[in-house]
Amino acid sequence: MKKEIIIAGFGGQGVLSMGKIFAQSALMEDFEVTWFPAYGPEQRGGTANVTVIVSDERISSPIISQFDVAIILNQPSLERFESAIKPGGILIYDGYGINTPPERKDISIYRIDAMDTAATMDNVKSFNMIVLGGLLKVLPIVKLENIIQALRETLPSRHHHLIPMNEEALRKGMEIICPVHTL
Amino acid sequence: MTQENKEGKYVLLKGNEAIAMAAIRIGCDGYFGYPITPQSEILETLCLEKPWETTGMVVLQAESELASINMVYAGGATGKRVMTSSSSPGVALMQEGITYMAGAEIPGVIVNVQRGGPGLGTIQPSQSDYNQSTRGGGNGDYEVIVLAPASVQEMADFVETAFDLAFKYRNPVIILSDGIIGQMMEKVMLPPFKARKTAEEIATLYPWAATGRDLKRKNNIFTSLDLDQERHERHNIHLQKKYAEIKENEVLYEEIMTEDAEYIVIAFGSAARIAQKSIEDFRKEGIKVGLFRPITLWPFPTKQIARLAEKTKGMLSMEINAGQMVQDIRLAVEGKTPVYHYGRMGGMVPTPEEISDAIKNLLIKE
Known part of the structure; x- marks a missing residue:
């Protein structure tokens, strides 16, 4: 099993930390894992992306140009990465701010309205955990309880009181993700 | 950012974080550095981990790269395991200190997390300091041992390898990484904790070190200057013999x-x-x-x-x-x-x- 995943959106959306928590939970399930961010002058408001590779064998290149799964959180990222998904792959996108929805017919497409849902929850910062919940539903390669454990291990202890809220967001994401076009 | 490593367990770390965590664990005595992308997490991680409260390791943000490398010169001369890190243009500034260390036979470790050049260049990854590292930007007939890690695990492992080689041969060692290995996260098994060497151990192991003589021996003086050219040629011949020995024994691939x-x-x-x-x-x-x-x-x-x-x-x-x-x-x-x-x-x-x-x-x- 090897999954090559790109997560792309605006800086400040929690793209890198979402990737990190996913990578941490994959590590806890004894997978090999690489996490490589675009580390340019990305910042709040700019674009940000991270490549996460999860495999049961040693991973050679952390740099890849074709992905099994793309999680797309804004229009510029959709334009950049829709064509980089392998045929038969998966595209998950947040509908918020997407003017031109994805059109490919040779991949499975899921929509998750995480931005709108986060606005109705107590903490809008739970946005990235809603999206991660959606990924977990579509690609259940790590267990939910290991994501919770990964949160516990990666968050400083002063933020541990936020873990129940993040768990709720993860479950919400699993609930609200919906197929647009599946193979 | 960083996390506690439970002994014997894999942790997820950036290459830069792994360098810092490994340095603390293998008994490094001091780190002197100046921030520059893409390696600033080395200094940041050391500051978060506060090793001065646990192992006694000194961590200092120097005023410049020139100061950093000269602090490494001084620390190494006292037999301490000291290091610095920077990225390409910062390492360019250190070249004088590196050739002085080579000339005075002072051990020390320099980490270069390369970015694109020439000049101030870019913050994105590059390997364009191969010549800078292996040919030396400094003057004179000298060589520096250069290790090139290809994974976060090797970033962690090579810190101790670098110090061992630096002290075995009394020579500077460069860990030549880049923005990819520095910024990426992988699972890594950090080395086990080792105590820093005591003053007595250093005095016994490294009789050449400037440890304070208590009127028992001659001064250990460190200089790369010798105005007696015949003696200085003999010193050069000695260095070349040492380099030949390193070539014979230390090739890794x-x-x-x-x-x-x-x-x-x-x-x-x-x-x-x-x-x-x-x-x-x-x-x-x-x-x-x-x-x-x-x-x-x-x-x-x-x-x-x-x-x-x-x-x-x-x-x-x-x-x-x-x-x-x-x-x-x-x-x-x-x-x-x-x-x-x-x-x-x-x-x-x-x-x-x-x-x-x-x-x-x-x-x-x-």
Whole structure:
């Protein structure tokens, strides 16, 4: 099993930390894992992306140009990465701010309205955990309880009181993700 | 950012974080550095971990790279395990200190997490300091041992390797990484904790060190200056003998699927990781391409490459630069097989597909 995943959106959306928590939970399930961010002058408001590779064998290149799964959180990222998904792959996108929805017919497409849902929850910062919940539903390669454990291990202890809220967001994401076009 | 490592468990860390965590664990005495992307997490992690409260390791943000390397000069002269880190333009500033260390035979570790040049260049990854590291930007006939990690695990492991070599040979050692290995996260097993050497241990192990003489012996004086040219030539001959010994004993490399390979790709550090993926793709098609990865860039695995050259149809040097290591490969191969180069510059990183095209177009040509 090897999954090559790109997560792309605006800086400040929690793209890198979402990737990190996913990578941490994959590590806890004894997978090999690489996490490589675009580390340019990305910042709040700019674009940000991270490549996460999860495999049961040693991973050679952390740099890849074709992905099994793309999680797309804004229009510029959709334009950049829709064509980089392998045929038969998966595209998950947040509908918020997407003017031109994805059109490919040779991949499975899921929509998750995480931005709108986060606005109705107590903490809008739970946005990235809603999206991660959606990924977990579509690609259940790590267990939910290991994501919770990964949160516990990666968050400083002063933020541990936020873990129940993040768990709720993860479950919400699993609930609200919906197929647009599946193979 | 960082996290506690439960003993004997894998943790997820950036390459830069792994360097810092490993330094604390292997008994490093001091770190002196000045922030620069893409390696600032080394200093940041050390500040978060506060090793001065646990192992007693000193961590200091110096006022500049020049100050950092000269602090390493001084710390190394007292027999302490001290290090600095920077990225390409910062390491360029350190070249004077490095040649002085080589001349005065002072051990120390310099980490270079490379970015694109020349000049201030870019913050994106590059391998264009191969010549800076192996040829030296400093003056005089000197050599620096250069280790090139290709994974976060090797970032952690090579800190101790570097210190061991630095003290074995009383010579500066460079860990030549880049923005890819520095910024990426992988799982890593950190080295076990080792106590820092005590003053008594240092005085016994390193009689050359400036440890305070208590009127029992002559002063240990560190200088790279000697106005007596005959004596200075003798010193140079001594250094060259030491370098020959290092060349003989310390070459490190990794071979992947080279045994039956008709074509060989040679790459170091992050480039080797990317190249490996395209080699795996060729193997799926039944095309016998292998990967040779120099781990020490100086001493360079000249003999090993010369041996491979005798049984291959061609070699491709894949570097994220304009073609620097390729010169050492050609010197090793001595025309026995054609040697090509493929690379990107200025912070651009090649994809595995690009490398596959280069292997097809330059090497296989069918």
